[in-house]
Every structure is written in structure tokens, then in C-alpha cells.
Amino acid sequence: MSGLRARLHVPGRLDAEVLAETGDVLAVVGPNGAGKTTLLRSIAGLLPGSGDVEVAGRSWTHPPLLPRDRRVGYVVQGQALFPHLSARENVAFGLRARGAPAREARARAEAELERLGVGHLAGRRPGALSGGQAQRVAIARALATDPDVLLLDEPFAGLDVGVAAALRTELARHLADFAGVALLVTHDAVDALTLGTRMLVLQDGRVAQSGTPVEVAARPRTDHVARLVGLNVLRDGESLMAFRPSAVVLAPSEPVGSARLRWRGRVEQLTPHGDEIRVQVLTPDGVRVLADVTAAAAAELRLAPDVALWAAAKETAVTRYPAAPAPRGPVQSG
Numbered sequence: 001m002s003g004l005r006a007r008l009h010v011p012g013r014l015d016a017e018v019l020a021e022t023g024d025v026l027a028v029v030g031p032n033g034a035g036k037t038t039l040l041r042s043i044a045g046l047l048p049g050s051g052d053v054e055v056a057g058r059s060w061t062h063p064p065l066l067p068r069d070r071r072v073g074y075v076v077q078g079q080a081l082f083p084h085l086s087a088r089e090n091v092a093f094g095l096r097a098r099g100a101p102a103r104e105a106r107a108r109a110e111a112e113l114e115r116l117g118v119g120h121l122a123g124r125r126p127g128a129l130s131g132g133q134a135q136r137v138a139i140a141r142a143l144a145t146d147p148d149v150l151l152l153d154e155p156f157a158g159l160d161v162g163v164a165a166a167l168r169t170e171l172a173r174h175l176a177d178f179a180g181v182a183l184l185v186t187h188d189a190v191d192a193l194t195l196g197t198r199m200l201v202l203q204d205g206r207v208a209q210s211g212t213p214v215e216v217a218a219r220p221r222t223d224h225v226a227r228l229v230g231l232n233v234l235r236d237g238e239s240l241m242a243f244r245p246s247a248v249v250l251a252p253s254e255p256v257g258s259a260r261l262r263w264r265g266r267v268e269q270l271t272p273h274g275d276e277i278r279v280q281v282l283t284p285d286g287v288r289v290l291a292d293v294t295a296a297a298a299a300e301l302r303l304a305p306d307v308a309l310w311a312a313a314k315e316t317a318v319t320r321y322p323a324a325p326a327p328r329g330p331v332q333s334g
């Protein structure tokens with residue numbers, strides 16, 4: 001087994017088996033308190049005695065390895081850079097702790113910061129960095145030690161939308177190059193679908209579902225995932241398009257504007273969805289598009305089953321990604 005095999009048990013909090021192969025990016029999703037952070041911390045060795053972990057054919061738990069002896073890069077929730085160290089020293093820290101000579105650690109740290117687009121900020125302390133810059137430093141620090149397992153706990157949380165989008169694009173590149181197994185905790189379905197090669201759904205400390213993102217999105221097995229991936233995921237040739245139902249506009253006649261994707265169809269279903277109404281539109285070719293509209297808009301459009309209408313979405317609201325390759329072996333619950 002070249003990847004990760006873990007059976008994790010933290011009484012009352014987590015009971016899960018995780019299998020991932022080298023090159024996998026496992027998107028870990030689930031409601032608050034489901035055990036996502038506990039899962040990452042168990043793998044990192046921060047919760048001693050919490051189960052069996054085997055990485056690249058080597059046990060990290062029999063005998064138990066200290067966290068610093070595990071080949072892990074961990075980007076914790078809300079960053080934890082050392083405030084009194086420069087970006088360069090923060091990144092070099094882990095290398096020094098693993099015995100790298102100072103010069104070598106410094107050179108590697110600078111190269112890693114450069115790779116993350118923050119090389120020019122190497123001398124700054126975290127207090128003088130923006131949230132997005134600090135997060136890049138945190139990712140550089142996690143990658144600098146060439147970990148076998150990369151743990152990312154909500155890496156885009158708290159960042160401005162534009163900053164998060166830029167970092168997401170960049171992280172996608174680094175994850176594609178990354179030679180180990182990555183676990184990405186996220187509350188964002190688009191992250192799970194675009195960055196994950198597999199998805200692991202946790203609920204009440206257990207694995208509720210696993211599979212490729214497309215499999216999970218197509219047949220959500222928990223309410224949370226259904227809501228989370230309450231996304232439109234439509235095929236467009238060789239790629240998939242994902243967009244939120246809230247990005248879909250309904251109109252009685254064909255919408256104008258060339259940049260819009262549009263579908264003609266009929267209302268198949270209307271369901272309450274929070275403060276809004278979720279409308280399922282069925283096209284003559286069998287494509288289903290979800291739209292969330294306010295009650296006022298639903299009344300104005302006289303929405304009822306079988307009413308003919310148009311659905312449209314702006315191209316800018318659509319995330320496109322390649323259709324997933326054939327599924328690999330299952331990640332199982334414990």
C-alpha cells in the first residue's frame with residue numbers, strides 16, 4: 001500500500017476508516033462537529049492512541065511516532081504561523097526540526113515561498129502579511145518538508161472571495177504536483193468537487209459516504225451532502241459544469257444576453273429551501289437544472305408544476321472541471 005490506510009478511533013468523537021492512494025486529494029466534508037478536524041489531528045499524531053495509521057507501507061502508530069516524526073504537512077484552521085518569526089523562518093522551522101542544516105533549510109524555505117508566489121515577502125513577519133499571503137506561507141511551510149500526507153483544514157476560510165479564488169486556483173496546481181496523499185477539509189461543495197479526487201463524508205464521527213465527488217454529488221446519502229452539493233452538476237462534452245441553484249435565473253421567455261447559459265424546460269418540482277423555493281426544471285433532453293428563487297419571484301412567475309419557462313446562468317457563476325476518471329477502490333467506514 002503506497003498511500004494512506006488509517007483506522008481512527010477517538011471515543012465519542014470519531015470512528016472511521018480512511019483509505020487513499022498516492023496522488024489522491026480526499027475532500028473531507030460534513031456538518032460542524034462531525035469529526036473532520038479530529039480526523040486530521042489523529043493522523044498528525046496530535047491525539048495519541050487514536051487508532052492505526054499506515055503511510056507508504058509504514059506504521060506510524062506501532063510503535064507510535066511523535067507528531068514531528070510523521071511525514072505530515074498540516075495547514076491548521078485559522079493559520080498558526082509563529083508571530084515572532086519571519087515568513088522564511090516559519091517555513092524553515094519544520095525543516096530545521098527535522099535536522100536540516102540552517103543554510104539548506106533557508107534555501108528550501110525561500111524556494112517554497114517563491115513557488116507559492118510570496119518569495120518577495122520572505123523577510124516579513126505574519127503580522128505584516130494579509131490573510132491570503134499568510135495562508136500561502138502556511139501552505140509553503142506544510143509543503144517544504146516533502147510530506148507524505150498533506151492535511152489542509154479549511155484553507156480558504158476567512159479569506160475574501162477574490163483572494164480565496166486565486167489561492168484555490170494555485171492550490172489546485174500544487175495538489176496536482178503533490179506526490180503524497182492530501183486531505184482537504186472544506187465546507188464548500190465547489191472545493192470538494194473541483195479539488196477532490198475523492199470525497200469522504202463524515203457525520204457524527206462516522207463515514208456516511210465516500211466515492212468520487214461526482215458519485216457523491218449524484219447520489220448524496222446524507223441531508224448535509226444533499227444540501228452541500230445542492231449544486232447543478234451538468235456535463236458539457238468532456239467537462240462538467242458546477243453552479244449553484246442561487247446563480248440560476250428563471251424567466252417566462254428566452255433571456256437576452258449572449259454570455260448566459262440557458263435551458264428551456266418545464267417546472268418538474270417545487271420544494272421549500274430555507275427562505276426560498278427550490279425549483280427543478282426539466283428540459284426536453286432530460287437535463288435537470290435547479291434554481292432557488294424567492295417566494296415573491298415564484299409568485300410573479302406563477303410557478304407551478306409543468307409551467308414552461310427558461311432557466312439561465314451567467315458563465316462567470318459556472319465552475320468547469322474535467323469529468324472524473326474511473327472510480328478507484330472505496331474508502332470505507334469503520
Ligand SMILES: Nc1ncnc2c1ncn2[C@@H]1O[C@H](COP(=O)(O)OP(=O)(O)OP(=O)(O)O)[C@@H](O)[C@H]1O
Nearest residue numbers: 012013014030031032033034035036037038039202
Ligand atoms: N478537545 C476536545 N475535547 C473533547 N471533545 C472535543 C474536542 N475537540 C472537539 N471535540 C468534539 O469532537 C467532535 C468532533 O469535533 P471536530 O472539531 O473534529 O469537528 P469538525 O467536523 O472539525 O467541526 P467544524 O466543522 O465545526 O470544525 C465534536 O462533537 C466536538 O465537540
